[in-house]
Amino acid sequence: KGRNAAIARDLGLAGEAHEGREVEGLDQAALADLVERTAVFARVAPEHKMRIVEALKARGHVVAMTGDGVNDAPALKTADIGVAMGITGTEVTKEAATLVLTDDNFATIVGAVKEGRTIYDNIVKFVRFQLSTNIGAILTVLGAPLFGLATPFTAIQILWVNIIMDGPPAMTLGVEPARHGIMDAPPRSSEAAILTGTRLLRLMLFGVLMAAGTLGTYAWGHAHGGHDYAVTLAFTTFVLFQFFNIFNARAEHGSAFNRQFFRNGKLWLALAAVVVLQVVVVHWGPAQAIFDTVSLTPQDWALSVAIASSTLLVEEARKWVAWLVLGGRQNRAGSD
Template structure:
């Protein structure tokens, strides 16, 4: 006992306080009669004893323990009239008092003493004949009420389908009173009754038993095995050394972190830091929530992947272009799926998480019902994406349709995340607003998806075509018109520049290139600019304006002769011819900045690094954001 309170075992502390109330100073008694030996408490014998040397050389034995065990070792009783023999009537009276105290929920202990000539031998396993001739001194009732939150925790377990069974070493009357206080239902079975039952008999009765009283450590193992035999998942709590076997035998062993021994903590799967039963119930709730979040995570990710696969497959079967490229699939899986999936992983527990029956331990995360729901969600996303792609391609062209399809699939993920949270309940409900992190993620991604739509419809498709030129042959000239925005034959006003730029190389079929470029310019109401790069024969020796002039005039004359017939065929198109010398790449690249369409031939596209025009095309394709049409010969 200290100024700050009692330190030690709660039962010992209660007895010290009781002695102080009776005017006995425990420190003084300990100093006068120091302890010379001890028999520690053992659940098997259910008592403890201490030995103290008397001045005359004899040994005083003090014993405390459960009523029925210590009473069997007593022969006398201390009364108001002194020490009297303990007859049967007095034994029944003492047992009645103990039962009355136990029915009020008090833990009942008795204290006895004896004066012997020598220190008794240690008791055997049964505790028989170890301490003969004891004198019963007192009967004490110790209040050890359950924690206030324990009753609510037991009620919550019952709602969740978790059966709570109390196992205690207390008297049956005390255990029954505490069980009534905690609202634990079921009959009371003592350790003596357990020993008389077979394993099969116990397994048949155990579901109806709520309290096990006066049990030994080996009885706990028997109880765990009986519950396991009935198909239950068993969690066993314990704190003593003798509880280690039961903690090992249970599916989940739970040791007490404050009062538990090191042996119990090593044997357990979990350690309660606060020794509070309600913490176990909170752990059950958290465990169910984690399982639910795993299911939500898997449903969301799998539905997205199934939707993407079905969208690509459906578009291929319908003869449509692939709605999603590899880069877009990577964007969806990392940017659009990653943050919502992580938000679903930290989803708060549902309100009804502790109102459901325990799930079958063998149940799969992807049950038939969940797999059907995931497939259905993926099919809806794929159908919506492919249908929109088909309709938009007819009305707006392939580029805009692909952008719309990608944006649609991205926005589908917003609803997919909400759908993943509604496993059994409705899609729209108050529970959908409890995960603020998810709504923050969905809001940011929704705005990002709309931004990608508006920006992508202007430039993303063009940039994609710059990186991947459209290769056309004669039979594809009709399809080539799909790559030219349909402006109804009127001058193009959707972009600030409407010029068609044609880069010529003498090795290409210039007639075919001119025909296609003039058709495109006529269709757009645009000017056709023809760029021809020529290499002076002595360019490595430095510029020579006078020597280069004849070659340039010859090139311009040849171009005029080549283009004049086509001007007559397309009189509405203004054709401008440009020849460049020295640094043609700079000239053509600069001109391509204002072009609405760049037309090149196969020779230029496949030109070597030593070709000026090859460098022109490569630089133009990497520096400008306009469509590029490569006209092949075959």
């Protein structure tokens, strides 16, 4: 036992060291208390491994178990993530596992976890962007009659927004590189929802901003240039709202202007294509006939950009205030 504790200390494992025979006779509650303060269990039988895994799961831990022999199979099956050795592992172990290391290298697990966290992160980014865009579009279309306005979009314009923004730009969120510090976060609960209440409230805020900006632009355009001008201005503003909103989707908590701002080249190519295509739709004669648009002046474009960027600026301001409040709490906690 002392030798096991010494090896644990040499490896930097903080906690107690126990042997499998000490698990025998303990009820599940006592075992749960023991595993919480233990770093190493040595000389454990298959039933011990299984009970240790169950005790950890009962305390809300996400449990990974590695093994290569037949006696590891029950614990591998019980764990949240069973990891089997692909070279030295038995067929029974591989069947019981959820992950097989083809190179038998434990370092591969770290890479797999990072890849999995990155994929999940990117799924959340995609969902946040798509939902906020759809909420903005729905609120704009439904809100127009409430304010005595005509619908600011034609059917083909709505289809255009879905094609150019919900297409390539949204899909490039799926190839975002891993964010800084992604491996420092604790494991996510298996019951964690993608759409939490707080997240939905933020998406509603983005949707309300888009709807208010688009309807305000439409009303202003109708008063200063007529129906066709108002529709074009509102349509362009809504497309640009999506341009800026995608940066909100990329960074939920920290600032969007971080070290990864320019790292996704595919996203920037997609956004550049969106802007070019929108210019074509607004200024090219044949496209104007299809999309019911008229040419805009540089001042009109500047107005649309200024209004559309509000969704990013407001979110950055919210994050900044949250950072100040959180920093203040941390400082107070440190001084107490």
